[in-house]
Amino acid sequence: MTTGSSFLELVSVQKSFGQTLVVKDFSLTVEKGEFISFLGPSGCGKTTLLRMIAGFETTSAGAIRMAGVDVTGKPPRERQIGMVFQAYALFPAMNVFDNIAFGLKIAKWNRRQIADRVAEMLSLTQLEGLSHRFPFELSGGQQQRVALARALALRPQILLLDEPLSALDAKIRVSLREEIRQLQRKLGLTTIFVTHDQEEALSMSDRIVVLDKGRAEQIATPHQLYNAPASPFIAEFVGKLNRLTMVRGAPHTGELDFDGLKVTANSSLHGGHEGARLIFGLRPEAIAFGEGPAGANRLSAIVEDVDFLGSILRLKLRVGNEILFMDQFNNRRNLIPERQAQVEVYFMPEDLMLLDESAGTA
Amino acid sequence: MAPLKPQPLAAWAIFGIAAGFFTIPLIATVIFSLSMKRNGWSFEAYRIVLSDSSFIAAFGYSLAQAIAAVLISTLLIVPAAYWVRLYLPAMKQWVEFITLLPLVIPSIILVFGYLRLYNSASWLPLTSNARSTDALLSFGYVTLAMPYLYRTIDAGLRAMDVRTLTEAAQSLGAGPLNILIRVILPCLRGSILNGAFLTLAIVMGEFTLASLLDRPALGPYLQLIGANRAYEPAALAVIAFSLTWFCMGFFQYFSNWRRGV
Amino acid sequence: MMKSHWHKWVRDWSGVAPFLVFSALFLIFPTMYLIVGAFRDSHDHFTLANFLGLLAPEITGSFFVSLEISAVSAILGMGFGFALTWAIAFGGLPAQLRATIVTFCGVASNFAGIPLAFAFLASVGRIGFVTSGLRHGFGIDIYAMGFNLLSVGGLIMTYLYFQIPLMVLIFLPVLDGIKREWGEAAQILGANSWQYWRHILFPMLWPSVIGSAILLFANAFGAIATAYALTGSSVNLITLLLYAQIRGDVLHNENLGFAMAFGMIAITGISNFCYLQLRSRSETWLR
Numbered sequence: 001m002t003t004g005s006s007f008l009e010l011v012s013v014q015k016s017f018g019q020t021l022v023v024k025d026f027s028l029t030v031e032k033g034e035f036i037s038f039l040g041p042s043g044c045g046k047t048t049l050l051r052m053i054a055g056f057e058t059t060s061a062g063a064i065r066m067a068g069v070d071v072t073g074k075p076p077r078e079r080q081i082g083m084v085f086q087a088y089a090l091f092p093a094m095n096v097f098d099n100i101a102f103g104l105k106i107a108k109w110n111r112r113q114i115a116d117r118v119a120e121m122l123s124l125t126q127l128e129g130l131s132h133r134f135p136f137e138l139s140g141g142q143q144q145r146v147a148l149a150r151a152l153a154l155r156p157q158i159l160l161l162d163e164p165l166s167a168l169d170a171k172i173r174v175s176l177r178e179e180i181r182q183l184q185r186k187l188g189l190t191t192i193f194v195t196h197d198q199e200e201a202l203s204m205s206d207r208i209v210v211l212d213k214g215r216a217e218q219i220a221t222p223h224q225l226y227n228a229p230a231s232p233f234i235a236e237f238v239g240k241l242n243r244l245t246m247v248r249g250a251p252h253t254g255e256l257d258f259d260g261l262k263v264t265a266n267s268s269l270h271g272g273h274e275g276a277r278l279i280f281g282l283r284p285e286a287i288a289f290g291e292g293p294a295g296a297n298r299l300s301a302i303v304e305d306v307d308f309l310g311s312i313l314r315l316k317l318r319v320g321n322e323i324l325f326m327d328q329f330n331n332r333r334n335l336i337p338e339r340q341a342q343v344e345v346y347f348m349p350e351d352l353m354l355l356d357e358s359a360g361t362a
Numbered sequence: 363m364a365p366l367k368p369q370p371l372a373a374w375a376i377f378g379i380a381a382g383f384f385t386i387p388l389i390a391t392v393i394f395s396l397s398m399k400r401n402g403w404s405f406e407a408y409r410i411v412l413s414d415s416s417f418i419a420a421f422g423y424s425l426a427q428a429i430a431a432v433l434i435s436t437l438l439i440v441p442a443a444y445w446v447r448l449y450l451p452a453m454k455q456w457v458e459f460i461t462l463l464p465l466v467i468p469s470i471i472l473v474f475g476y477l478r479l480y481n482s483a484s485w486l487p488l489t490s491n492a493r494s495t496d497a498l499l500s501f502g503y504v505t506l507a508m509p510y511l512y513r514t515i516d517a518g519l520r521a522m523d524v525r526t527l528t529e530a531a532q533s534l535g536a537g538p539l540n541i542l543i544r545v546i547l548p549c550l551r552g553s554i555l556n557g558a559f560l561t562l563a564i565v566m567g568e569f570t571l572a573s574l575l576d577r578p579a580l581g582p583y584l585q586l587i588g589a590n591r592a593y594e595p596a597a598l599a600v601i602a603f604s605l606t607w608f609c610m611g612f613f614q615y616f617s618n619w620r621r622g623v
Numbered sequence: 624m625m626k627s628h629w630h631k632w633v634r635d636w637s638g639v640a641p642f643l644v645f646s647a648l649f650l651i652f653p654t655m656y657l658i659v660g661a662f663r664d665s666h667d668h669f670t671l672a673n674f675l676g677l678l679a680p681e682i683t684g685s686f687f688v689s690l691e692i693s694a695v696s697a698i699l700g701m702g703f704g705f706a707l708t709w710a711i712a713f714g715g716l717p718a719q720l721r722a723t724i725v726t727f728c729g730v731a732s733n734f735a736g737i738p739l740a741f742a743f744l745a746s747v748g749r750i751g752f753v754t755s756g757l758r759h760g761f762g763i764d765i766y767a768m769g770f771n772l773l774s775v776g777g778l779i780m781t782y783l784y785f786q787i788p789l790m791v792l793i794f795l796p797v798l799d800g801i802k803r804e805w806g807e808a809a810q811i812l813g814a815n816s817w818q819y820w821r822h823i824l825f826p827m828l829w830p831s832v833i834g835s836a837i838l839l840f841a842n843a844f845g846a847i848a849t850a851y852a853l854t855g856s857s858v859n860l861i862t863l864l865l866y867a868q869i870r871g872d873v874l875h876n877e878n879l880g881f882a883m884a885f886g887m888i889a890i891t892g893i894s895n896f897c898y899l900q901l902r903s904r905s906e907t908w909l910r
Contacts, residue, residue, distance in 0.1 A: 056807055077813045089804030092908040093827040102822065103812030136907060147808075154812065373714020376706045377724075380787070384731060387784070390746035390753050397752075438642045445638030453639060460646045466895045467654055468845025470862050471884045474869050475653025478660070486648075501649045508650075538634065560733075567736045569848035574869055581848065584737040588744075588852050596745035602738035603730075610730045 007032040007190050008053070008158060013062035015048055015214075022048050024214045026062070033188040035181065037201040040211035041237070047162060049211070050194045054160055055079050066157060079158075082151030086163040088143040090135040096122075096146050097131040103154045121149040124183065141172040148180065152187070159184070161193045165200060177204055198238050202226065210234050232355040235281045242282040242324050243355070250274055259320035263297045266350045279356035282347060284314065284327035292346035299324075299345050303337045317345065388603065395596035407597035411587075420583035424572075427496075427579060428565035431503035432558045435511045438504065440554070443515045444546055447524050461512040464505050472502060473574045495575055502571045507564055511557035518553030519546075556616035563609035567602055654888065660881035673882035682864065682874075682883065689844060689861040690890075692775055696782040697839035701832060703783065704790025704839075711791070712798040725795065728788035735785045740852035743781045748772050773854045781849055786839050793838065797831045800909055827908060834901035841894040844887070861887060 008030040015023040023045045030036050038046035051057040053064060055076035063072045071079050090099050100121050104114045122128050125145040135143055144164055151159060161180070165173045181204050184191050195201050201208050202222040210217045210225065210233075218230040229235035236243075246263060249255035256263045256278070265280070291298060301317035301324065308314075313336065315326045326345060328334075337343055398406040411417055439461075446454040464472070476498060480488035488498040524546065531541045547554075569581030584602075588595045664670040677683065711721050746753045749766060757763040771777055801824070809819045847862040856863055861883065867873045868880045 054807075054811065056810075076807070076810045077815070079811075081811060083808065083811045085804045085808065087802065087804060089802060089808045091805060091808075091823050091827070093823070102809070102814075105822070106813040106818055134908065136909075150808070150812070368713060368715030370715045373710035373716050376710040376714070377716060377720070380703070380707050380710075380724075383787075384727065384784070386753065387742045387746040390751060391742040394745035394752040438645050441638035442642035445635070449635040450639060457639065457642070460643075460650065462895075463646075463650055463654075466841070466888070466891050467650070468847075468862065468887060468891060470845070470847055470865055470869075471657060471888060472650070472653060474865065474880070474884055475657050476649070477869060479653050479656045501645070504645070505649050508646075538638070542638075563733045567738055567848075569736055569851070570866075574866070581737060584741070585848075585852055588737060588741060589855075592750065595741040599738040599741035599745065603734055603742070606734045607730045610726065610733060614726060614729065 006030065007034075007067055008192075009063075009065040010049075010053070011063045011065070013049070013052060013064065014060045015045070015052060015057060016060045022214050023052070026214075026216055028209060028216070028219065030190060030192070032190055035184055035191045035193065035204060035206045037193045037195055037205040037208045038211055039195055039198060039201040039208050039238075042196060044211040045214040046194045046196075046211050050160055050162055050192060053158070053192060054081055054083055080154070080156050081158045081160055082154065082156035083160040084144070084147045084151050084162065084164045086166055088135070088140070088147050088167070090143055090146055090150075092135055095132050095134050096127065096138070099135070099146055100131075100149045100153050102150065107154065117153055118149075121153050124152070125149040126179075139172075140168050141176055144168065144176060148183075152183075152189075157190065159189050159191045161191065163194055163196070166195070166197070173200075180204070202238070210237065212237075229281075229353065232279070232281070235353060235355055240284050240325065240327075242284060244280045244282055244322065244324075244352075246278050246280060248274055248276045248278060259322050261299060261320065263352075264295070264349045265352045265354075276357070278354060281353040281355045282324070282351060284325040286351035287317075287324065287326040287345050287347045288328070289343060289345055291344065292348070296346040296348055299347075301343055301345055303339055303341045303343055305339065306336060308336070317343070391596045391599050391603075395593060395600050398593040407593040408601075411594050411597050411601070416578075416583060420578055420580045423578055424566050424568075424580040427500055427503060428562045430500040431507055431565055432554075432561050434500060435504045435507055435557075435561065436554055439508065439512050439515055440547065440550060441542060443512060443519055444524065444542060447516075447519055448528060458512075458516075461508050465509050469502075469506060469568075469570045470574070472505060473571045476502065477574065489575070492577075495577060499571055499575050499577050499579070502575070503561070503565050503568065506568070506571075507557070507561040510560045510564075514553045514557040514560070515550060518550045522549050552616050556613055559609040559612040559616065563606050563613070566605060566609075657881045657884040658888065660878055661885035663878060663881075665876075665878060673876075673878045674885075676874075676876060676879045677882050677886060681859075682861075682879075685859045685861045685864045686886065688775065688859050692778055692782065692858075692860070693840045693843035696779045696786050696843045697836045699779065700783055700786025700790050700839045701836040704787045704794060704835075705832065707787065708791050708794045708798055712795060712801075724791070728791045731788040732785050732792055735846065736848040737852040739781060739784055740849045743772060743777075743784075743853065747777075773857050775858055778850055778853060778858055781853060782843050782846070786843065789839060789842060790835055793835045794831065797828065797905070801827075827905070830901040830905040834898045834905070837894045837898045837901070841891045841898070844891055844894070 006029040008028075010026055010028045013023060013026045014021065026045075026049060028036075038049060040046045048057055052059055055071070055074060055078075059072055063070055065071065066079065091102065094102070097118055100118045101114045104117055109117070118131070122131060125148055127142065127145055127149060130138065130142065130146075135146070138146065144167075147164070164180075165177055168176065177200055183189075193201070193204060202225075205222055207219060207221055208225050209219045212233055218225060218234050220228075220230070225234065226239055229238060235241055244258060246256040246258045249257055249262075256265055299319050301319045303315055304318050304323070305316040306313065307316070308330070311330050313328045313330050315328070315337065317324045317326055395407050396403040396405065398404060398410075442457060446457050477489065480486055480498060482490040488494045527545055527549070528541055531545045536544070567581055567584065568579065569585060572579035573582045573585065584595070584598055587598060661673055662669055662671070664672060677686075707724075710716060711724055743751075745751050747765070747770070748754065749772075751772075754765055757765060772781070805823060806819060809823055814822065845862065847860070847866060850858060850860050850863060851866065856867065864873075865880065865883050865887070868883070872880070874880065
């Protein structure tokens with residue numbers, strides 16, 4: 001990022017409701033202009049965390065700093081944040097113009113300034129011509145744009161997005177998420193985005209915070225998160241994953257036994273006890289047809305099922321007693337394998353991700 | 363201060379004032395009704411009321427009127443609500459409008475119209491003898507109950523996807539009447555009972571229609587007692603309030619029941 | 624072809640016809656009869672004289688008393704009912720209490736008529752429990768202080784017993800429809816409590832509040848039994864005057880009664896029309 005000065009800091013933040021701890025010792029440093037996603041299943045604490053940043057929830061412990069200023073005890077309206085809610089939360093008795101102008105009116109801007117800023121916001125969110133419509137006359141996507149314009153009108157320091165896309169249709173969701181990202185880049189706006197949709201998080205974020213049971217499991221770029229998950233939870237939560245149980249062969253060789261087949265893993269996995277049971281993850285797209293380059297692990301498989309997903313072909317393969325999923329890009333020149341056909345596939349040793357070392361011995 | 367932050371102190375204060383306003387008359391009435399004898403509390407007022415044969419007669423008469431009103435309204439409104447949903451959707455807003463009219467037209471206007479339109483010299487002399495006046499009173503109560511009964515029944519129909527049910531029954535060879543009686547009506551039990559108890563609550567103490575049609579119902583009886591006695595009216599008010607509470611209890615029980623089905 | 628068309632017509636109307644015939648006979652025709660009668664003289668000729676007759680001080684007086692009692696009880700019912708509804712919806716009262724209040728409102732809004740009059744007579748009537756309790760226990764004689772249950776004020780107080788619960792029942796769903804996010808969005812945009820009420824809740828709620836008040840007004844305007852049992856005819860309501868007219872033609876002009884009925888229908892009709900307009904307005908916003 002540009003300056004390297006941290007813009008939003010959460011220091012050992014905790015939140016408990018009665019006896020239950022919903023956010024545990026959470027620390028995060030966000031750079032100016034960064035787009036951060038909080039990703040996790042429902043009940044993981046991501047929304048609570050966002051609401052703490054907004055000031056709707058008090059912090060049970062820890063501190064929140066914005067641009068170097070401690071805002072921990074401050075009410076929401078003194079934090080200079082913009083927020084977009086899942087259910088739009090537009091004021092129903094106000095038209096688009098008045099919704100966007102609301103914060104400006106409260107801040108006692110004059111008429112002229114308000115009109116200019118609202119016009120700017122309308123063009124920024126491509127809502128020109130809709131300023132006299134009421135919320136009930138707008139589609140979901142339009143309503144969410146208005147909510148975005150309303151949140152941005154006061155030029156907030158930080159934009160908070162609480163699952164803003166989850167109430168929308170699939171098509172609109174994708175186009176609006178691209179738009180939000182473009183807008184965020186253009187304005188250089190520090191943004192926190194809460195979602196349970198991993199695809200959204202992967203496609204939009206500079207960094208992703210994966211939360212589980214109130215703890216940050218991993219804070220990483222989408223690329224790192226997907227390719228080097230820090231825990232089995234993340235490996236399985238983000239993207240599709242094959243789980244392979246293997247037994248370690250003789251030490252130093254790096255050889256593993258996969259249901260009777262010899263498999264080689266990355267050299268970093270050499271060593272350990274012989275006969276130890278290990279669980280590995282393997283992405284479906286890491287498997288390919290053919291023999292592959294030297295050093296590749298080669299498998300003979302039976303095609304159990306073929307799932308055509310448009311751009312992707314997902315094959316269910318049987319290797320001995322194990323089932324593997326394999327993803328291949330759809331290409332009209334390729335033949336789709338028949339069911340029950342025997343196929344040769346391979347994957348590279350470095351694509352095996354160790355998930356669990358403590359699964360006992362064989 | 364956050365918008366809409368709960369203000370328990372103000373809320374409890376408002377609740378306290380309301381509780382006072384609403385319970386003091388009730389408590390006072392109960393105590394008053396128990397103080398007929400000079401030397402301490404007694405159920406004397408209740409004993410007199412409940413052993414008064416004209417009270418029993420009036421109560422029975424109003425109960426019979428209420429039951430008749432429920433039966434007639436069910437027979438009229440269930441088919442109408444079902445038909446406009448299924449066969450005559452264009453008529454729906456008109457039927458809804460008609461069922462709202464009794465809320466607009468005060469009951470005294472309604473009975474005024476009855477007396478003029480159905481007097482003994484008219485084309486349909488319903489007020490010429492006691493039996494037919496009883497019927498006219500029932501029809502009046504059907505009219506008064508119509509807004510409430512139509513709304514509960516229509517809500518019941520909306521909840522159960524009438525069209526699909528009807529088409530399913532038709533595909534099995536049932537005719538409209540059969541479908542109405544065997545399929546729709548059983549599903550509406552909750553709604554109908556719900557409306558029935560509301561109707562009961564409306565009819566039992568009704569005064570204007572019964573009085574002007576000169577029928578021996580509970581309302582005119584109450585009025586007569588009120589004009590001539592001191593303690594018995596309080597006992598009657600307690601009985602009436604318990605009866606209303608009982609009806610509304612069942613009303614709410616059946617509204618929940620309907621949602622549960 | 625003709626036959627099947629005929630069959631369809633019969634099928635389509637058969638279920639609705641009894642209802643329509645009944646409504647015509649016992650709702651529409653009787654009302655129309657009065658409305659038409661209001662424009663006729665005793666020889667069945669068209670006239671507007673009946674409406675001039677309404678200007679007699681006896682009749683205008685009772686119209687005004689009715690309007691006064693209905694309007695004041697509606698406004699007070701709206702005010703207190705709003706406060707109580709707010710306390711239930713946002714005051715932070717225990718959930719169990721909310722359920723009890725809602726049930727009680729269902730009962731109290733139906734506990735009108737003569738028994739309600741009895742309850743108030745037994746409480747704050749001349750020999751009522753509260754009246755005599757205050758007099759003997761504290762030496763306070765509320766009747767000597769000017770209170771009188773059998774007056775316009777007493778009647779308004781009694782009407783509040785069903786007006787307030789009715790307001791709660793109509794208005795609670797409206798307040799329940801207020802989303803928490805509106806408050807949060809307003810807060811984030813810098814609004815304080817007062818500004819939130821002033822700029823967001825008030826513009827959204829006023830049609831419902833006014834609409835409910837109009838409904839309470841119409842509700843009180845057509846009422847008769849409570850007033851009759853409470854005051855006999857010492858408070859001169861239009862409904863009581865019409866009641867006497869129906870029983871004994873006290874105005875000595877049948878068609879004048881019709882004109883009074885017409886006037887009442889006009890008032891309740893306009894009220895209900897306004898209520899429906901305002902309700903559909905707020906429902907549009909919240910769709």
